[in-house]
Amino acid sequence: MKTVITSTGDKVNSLFDLRFGRAEWFCVYNDETGDINFINNDNKDAQGGAGTKTAEKMVELGVTKVISGDFGPKAKDLLDKFKIQMVILKDDSTIIEEIISKLK
Amino acid sequence: MESYKIAVASGKGGTGKTSVSVSLCHYLRECTDKDITLADCDVEEPNDKIFFSSAALQNSCSIVRSVASINNNRCTYCRQCVEYCEFNAIVVIPSAQYAEINSSLCHSCGACIVACKYDAVYEEPEIIGEVNNYSISDNILLAEGVLKIGSTMQTAVIRDLKSRVCNNKGIVVLDSPPGTSCPFVETVSDADYVVLATEPTPFGLHDLKLAVEVLKQLNVDFGVIVNKSGIGTNDVYDYLNRENVELIGEIPFIKEYAGNYAKGELTSNIPEIIDSSYRDITDRLIQHLYIEKESLSR
Numbered sequence: 001m002k003t004v005i006t007s008t009g010d011k012v013n014s015l016f017d018l019r020f021g022r023a024e025w026f027c028v029y030n031d032e033t034g035d036i037n038f039i040n041n042d043n044k045d046a047q048g049g050a051g052t053k054t055a056e057k058m059v060e061l062g063v064t065k066v067i068s069g070d071f072g073p074k075a076k077d078l079l080d081k082f083k084i085q086m087v088i089l090k091d092d093s094t095i096i097e098e099i100i101s102k103l104k
Numbered sequence: 105m106e107s108y109k110i111a112v113a114s115g116k117g118g119t120g121k122t123s124v125s126v127s128l129c130h131y132l133r134e135c136t137d138k139d140i141t142l143a144d145c146d147v148e149e150p151n152d153k154i155f156f157s158s159a160a161l162q163n164s165c166s167i168v169r170s171v172a173s174i175n176n177n178r179c180t181y182c183r184q185c186v187e188y189c190e191f192n193a194i195v196v197i198p199s200a201q202y203a204e205i206n207s208s209l210c211h212s213c214g215a216c217i218v219a220c221k222y223d224a225v226y227e228e229p230e231i232i233g234e235v236n237n238y239s240i241s242d243n244i245l246l247a248e249g250v251l252k253i254g255s256t257m258q259t260a261v262i263r264d265l266k267s268r269v270c271n272n273k274g275i276v277v278l279d280s281p282p283g284t285s286c287p288f289v290e291t292v293s294d295a296d297y298v299v300l301a302t303e304p305t306p307f308g309l310h311d312l313k314l315a316v317e318v319l320k321q322l323n324v325d326f327g328v329i330v331n332k333s334g335i336g337t338n339d340v341y342d343y344l345n346r347e348n349v350e351l352i353g354e355i356p357f358i359k360e361y362a363g364n365y366a367k368g369e370l371t372s373n374i375p376e377i378i379d380s381s382y383r384d385i386t387d388r389l390i391q392h393l394y395i396e397k398e399s400l401s402r
Contacts, residue, residue, distance in 0.1 A: 049192025049209045056195045059202070074206060078195065 115311025
């Protein structure tokens with residue numbers, strides 16, 4: 001099962017990014033294989049619809065859980081439709097590694 | 105018969121666009137024999153009507169736009185429409201056989217319809233607001249644009265409202281929405297003259313500067329009314345001097361007048377000093393619009 005964690009950088013010691021649609025990076029963590037990889041967010045500077053496009057990306061990636069600071073209404077609708085669990089975390093001082101360790 | 109368009113705008117909200125618009129209509133009717141149309145372009149919060157107790161609704165019509173939609177039976181999930189859409193309004197997920205257009209992001213540009221080779225994209229009408237026409241008196245009309253709650257198509261509503269009033273003979277006063285973004289630009293861009301209402305405060309000046317910059321780029325003739333003069337600082341006057349912007353007039357801050365405004369009584373019991381300010385302002389505007397006052401007030 002794949003989980004996406006929004007991240008400010010492309011390393012496991014990068015800080016968690018509170019933004020969903022406009023996050024800098026996405027950390028994709030696979031809890032079956034333990035694989036961790038980072039994907040750049042192409043939509044972070046979109047004029048509009050960043051949340052929708054990012055939700056679309058999540059479906060394409062086949063993730064079952066997304067951890068971010070919050071989710072806008074349009075992103076939430078799409079994630080709900082594909083039964084992707086949304087986890088809201090308000091702590092922007094935490095790093096990606098800490099979040100992954102809690103998922104294990 | 106020619107028509108003249110005066111837009112009343114500001115950068116900052118609460119500087120007096122509505123009270124200036126309503127007052128200008130009142131004085132333009134007194135000082136000319138032109139018919140007056142007041143177009144309330146502040147479509148998110150139209151409130152000019154409040155100041156006319158005699159306003160009688162003549163008619164009301166819906167404003168409709170086309171929104172793109174996808175027929176899933178025809179869609180091949182090729183994503184060509186997604187590539188064409190500048191507004192990220194289209195979600196197509198081939199692996200999930202999913203295609204949808206988000207109507208709140210759609211700008212009705214029609215690019216997706218051109219993009220689709222399979223005839224899967226079509227347009228549907230969507231109501232985005234309405235225009236209400238009120239008669240105020242024999243020679244004043246009020247046309248009010250109202251954006252449907254939840255819609256973000258302010259400019260489309262303003263454009264529709266303007267297309268209905270721009271050929272009205274006489275003088276059309278356009279009460280602009282606040283700010284300096286698209287709804288403001290849509291309202292003022294083809295005006296014959298723009299009146300910027302400001303207040304002599306740091307916030308008023310900050311946003312006035314933004315509005316002036318936009319109007320310079322739009323190449324529209326404009327001047328400034330300092331509303332609530334006597335409060336705040338002199339910085340706005342220094343700025344107008346420095347930038348060589350015309351000061352059309354000042355409306356002093358008088359508590360009694362503010363009280364009248366709060367009661368919705370802008371055009372009765374006007375304090376003398378404010379009355380004479382508005383008469384001077386109206387004279388200047390008439391000159392700006394090249395209306396020969398004498399030939400009108402036979």
